[in-house]
Amino acid sequence: MTQATPKPQTLYDKIWNDHVVKHSSAAQDNGLDLIYVDRHLVHEVSSPQAFDGLRAAGRPVRRPDCTLATVDHNVPTGFRDKKVHDLGSLVADPESRAQCAALETNVKDFGLSYFGLQDRRQGIVHVIGPEQGFTLPGITCVCGDSHTSTHGAFGALAFGIGTSEVEHVLATQTILQKKSKNMRITVDGELLEGVNSKDVILHIIGVISASGGNGCVIEYSGSVIRGFSMEARMSICNMSIEAGSRAGMIAPDGVTFAYLKNRPLAPQGETWDRAEAYWRTLTSDEGAKFDVEVNIPASDIIPSVTWGTSPQDVVPITGSVPDPASFSNPDRQRAAERSLKYMDLVPGTRMEDIKIDNVFIGSCTNGRIEDLRSAANIVLAAGANATVAPGVYAMVVPGSSLVKLQAEAEGLDVVFKRAGFDWREAGCSMCVGMNEDQLLPGKRCASTSNRNFEGRQGAGGRTHLLSPAMAAAAALRGKLADARQFLHKSAQSTVDLVLPSDHIAAEPVPIPVLEFTSKKIPTAASDNVSAKVFRVWRGVAAPMYIENIDTDMILPKQFLKTIVRTGLKHGLFYNVRNDAGAAHFILDRAPFDKATILVSTGKNFGCGSSREHAAWALDDFGIRCVIAPSFGEIFRSNCFQNCMLPVELSVEECRALASDAEAGLELVVDLERQEITRGDHAPMLFTTDPFRRTCLLNGFDDIATTMQDDAAIAAFEQRRSQMWPWLDGIGYAGKKVKVKSAGASAMEW
């Protein structure tokens, strides 16, 4: 008998299938599989409420050996005296300090590996995971952070989750997920001189839009991607979320293995060989089916920069600010008009004529060693006397403390300092401005980060996204600039610049072996019913008419510094409300100040950051149902986690509901019947994932439901240890060795 040929699979299909603990049951037809999580990264902003949830339910962390925590968003990037270890002296802002302190307490109580503020391995979660070899090919990796997509560069399935899901993963090491569609973006051909990975991803987002990847996992392929280093690949996958996709991935190859070899947490010896043999199978099969295919010719890509307040607002640096009238979609037009007003730009202005006040080089997109080399290269190419333009403040913030040390070993800090750049300590810094590094109102910043949303780097601040080379060029010119002009200059330059082009591995630092210190926490009696249900929801709806309403707009960063879930309604749309003046913003006007429903005619509502705080703020205001043509995926799951209902309808239906809302008509959203009724109109039908619907109607809690599958999880773990032994935390798991780390102190325990 001949065997049936196996169906060709994509890379995403393979990793997904290798991690299914339990398929969605046909009886329930819930469409959600229970997926095992190999690696969980934790930071101080999205985790305090999750740990509190564990404490309240008396649940331990299931896999401390697969969990790694650090502080990044809130940490100051000014001088850090290595002798100082108490948080009180290190973090001045009381709210930031409280979040860092909460994480320290939590890692101690639950026995987790932690890189504290004075640890040389501290840094942005998405920089330290790969740096340590915690991120590996073929794994599933999650973090309460939308840029977890970065780790997909290793051929991993990596995506951001909200705080409730963080709690779910801590408790069960699994996550309930619906499989996404497969999308492939192929970039083939030769890149033009001076074009780099940031230009490539900005160009891609400009082509497919900020919602182009909604519902899909993107696999990047083609000769350009293959030719990229790991760091360049990380910059590409990092910004998948800006293209509307929760995850982006690149098949692992020799470049991946060379990067990982000898990293502190990567497998060693024979286990490495076994791992590599498995990793080599992780490619999309010939003939595998992609639901969406996009081909980008490399020669189309010019060094790129954004002009507006969405990452899709991309033009070549040689181009000009577009006219909103050139967009056919009215929601896009309105968004563009709003962007230009916010950015204080006039259509037709040449990008190279736009003056800047600030430069930020750093973030999880471009805060790695190659990024710093690329920026330094421009400074050196400009000549020995080149300096930051008068009136410009330019900062360089390494993505991790190890990147900083590496850069200093190469003398890059000297290059920057000599030219007048401010050389800082590692952290998220002005990418999000949760620490002191904020863009002042009205100031314009050339930034290597990933989000140009309104108020992103500081309330009223204006952001242009670009590559490290272009950021350095802008710093020197005082205007947005084409970095290629500097490179050409370097051909005649007398400065002799030889920067290593290959990645130099950061000095491998052994990971200390942690003793499992958490007390035995009893498991709560199984009761999977939470207090809240969602059945019929009625009331006035507030209409909104722009597309890509991001979670930074819904709830700005200053409100993320809380360690509880409540009291956020005063932060809802805070900057927009303030700008509009109290009486003008829709939610400040009667009858919408009592709105219980929000209708957006623009697609991709809730895109961007994974902050569950955005859903909490809406809920706190009294809005428990949002209707839109499409949603940011993490926002959508955050709604479900909080017994709120996201309803997806066509643009036309949303527009009809918005005009009813405008007229003050009450809407009735009936989840049982899956219909919306309004006045005399015929009911509008919608569908909700059956599992999510059942949970909402009955108030079921995901964690308690999953805990009933404990035997299946344990069986999966046993199989996992046999098949992929390198995935059980190595180096520190379960071994009783005293913890030592640089500058051991109470904080560095």
Ligand SMILES: CC(C)[C@H](C(=O)O)[C@@H](O)C(=O)O
């Ligand atoms: C704080 C965190 C939840 C957030 C994210 O999810 O992306 C942040 O990293 C951001 O970049 O906005």
Ligand code: SF4
């Ligand atoms: S996007 Fe910015 S704030 Fe978010 S993790 Fe990356 S560096 Fe930090």
